[in-house]
Amino acid sequence: MRKARPGRGREASAALSFVVLIGVLSLFADMTYEGARGIYGPFLATFGVSxxxxxFVSGLGELAGYGVRLLSGYLSSRTGRYWLITGVGYVVNLLAAPLLALAGDWQLAAALIVLERIGKGLRNPPRDAMLSHAGTVIGQGWAFALREALDQTGALVGPLAVAAILYLxxxxxxxxxxxxxxxxxxLLVLLQARLRYPNPRSMERTGEAFAQKNVGSRLPxxxxxxxxxxxxxxxxxxxFGLISFHLASETSGSLIPILYAVAMAVAGASALLFGRWFDRGGMPVLTLAxxxxxxxAPLAFLGGTGAAAAGVVLWGVGMGIQDSLMSxxxxxxxxxxxxxxxxxVFSACYGVAWFVGSWLLGVxxxxSVMGLVAFSVVVQLLAVPVLLATRRAAGG
Known part of the structure; x- marks a missing residue:
């Protein structure tokens, strides 16, 4: 797989500025919904659920969120209305989390949790497509990683703010x-981004990427x-909903969002590290991550508080990769x-797998917590030879 060469001059400056602005948008968005996600598990536990x-709720949210990306991606490519679909997704995503303040039973809470994921699902394909245009100039790994690092800054601050509220x-x-x-x-930053960059497609540097050799109707x-x-x-x-549900019986409630904040900080740092590395090393870098x-899983579910913290750190590494470098x-x-x-298409299939996995892991x-751990580790390691096969199929 060929990598885009880092751009220079005004072209690179414009692409970098666009990525940073989208990153700031993601920062405040993540403060909102990641602040909420850090306490989904213990919040649902207050209603006496299993x-x-x-x-199931966590997995259903991911299934709905990833599944709607198929429609969102199709409509974005068909109509070219990237900003409109991105905006609708952000509005839904960002309103659902604060509305949990009104939830008085687990059914309403579950519905809002799923709605928040649907909003995120709507916005991601068109947003990532816009980012990829800038990525042809400054490098795909770096474009997605830089956005993710800013994104995870918000994902760090949001849970810490929630932890402070609970602690007080x-x-x-x-x-x-x-x-x-x-x-x-x-939402204000979203409006600013739309006004400053009405047509991100204009940043696309053609003739450099592997993609230009695959212009047929079939996905390769x-x-x-x-x-x-x-x-x-x-x-x-x-x-993390299942991890936090487990930790609710092992440690204090105010510590859980702090651990989640740590995971988000690790996710941001790992995205930057592996993103820049990916532009140089390709698929083996993703495989190592x-x-x-x-x-x-062994650390998060089988050890004490210290081991669980280490497990959450490794979990954060994986989330940083899945939320950025995966694209x-x-x-x-x-x-x-x-x-x-x-x-x-990618997100819809990925979401089905996430839903099935989340439900199975909950059961x-x-x-058997030991069964959960064994299933988690083995299935993920099975992805390694398939990733190596991807490298061969892509010719890189």
């Missing part, structure tokens, strides 16, 4: 209400092989006009 239900005696409902503030800021074999590998990773990856993060290889396989559609948790 681990299987927590896993505030309720979960008050914590959710506070998240309306960063949500409003994020390398895409499907890579998708299979990442579906295996998703199948074995526990949502998968191997490292695959061992989060970079797709940009190198697909031509610009079909990239949003490819992201939608395993209720019956």
């Amino acid at each position: 681990g299987a239900l927590v896993g 005696g505030g309720s979960y409902h008050l914590a959710f209400a506070f998240l309306a503030v960063p949500a409003a800021v994020s 074999a390398a895409f499907w092989t890579y998708l299979g590998a990442m579906m295996l990773v998703a199948l074995g990856y526990a949502d 998968v191997v490292i993060s695959a061992f989060f 970079a290889p797709v940009a190198g396989m697909i031509p610009a006009a079909r990239r949003a559609y490819a992201y939608g 395993l948790y209720d019956h």
Whole structure:
């Protein structure tokens, strides 16, 4: 797979500025919904639900969020209305989290959790397609990693703010209400980005990427092989809702969002490190990241608080890769006009795997924590040979 050469001059400056602005948008958005996600598990636990239900709700949210990306990606590529679809997604995503302050039963809470994921799903394919245009100038790994690093800065601050509210005696409902503030800021930044960059496609540097050799109507074999590998990773990856549900019986409630904040900080740092490295080393870099993060489950579910903290760190490495670097290889396989559609297909299949895995892991948790750990580790490691096959299929 060929990499885009780093750009110079005004072209590179404009591309970098666009990525940073989208990153700032993501920063405040993540303050909102990641601040909420850090307490989904213990919040649902206040209604007396089971681990299987927590896993089901978390998985259903991911399924709905990833599934709607198929429609979002298709419509974005078909209509070219990237900003409109991105904007609708952000509005839904950012309103659902603060509205949890009004949830008085688990059913409403679950519905809002799923709605928040749907909003995120709507916005991601067109947003990632716009980022990929800038990535042809400054490097795909770096473009996605830089956005992710800013994104995870917000994902660090949001849970810490929620932890402070809980530590000072505030309720979960008050914590959710506070998240309306960063949500409003994020929507203002979204408006600014739309006004400054009405046509991000104009940044696309043609003739450099591997994608230009694959302009037919079919998605290439390398895409499907890579998708299979990442579906295996998703199948074995526990949502933090289940981890936090487990930790609720092991440690204090205010510590859980702090651990989540640590995971988000690690995710941002690992995205920067592996993103820049990916532009130089390609698929082996992503494969190494998968191997490292695959061992989060034994630490998070079988040890004490210290081991759980280490497990959350490894979990953060994996999330940083899945939320950023996972998108970079797709940009190198697909031509610009079909990239949003490819992201939608990729995300829909990935989301199905995440849902099935989350539900299975929740059921395993209720019956055998050791079984959960074994399933998680083995399935993720099975992705390694498939990733290596992707490299061969892509010719890189």
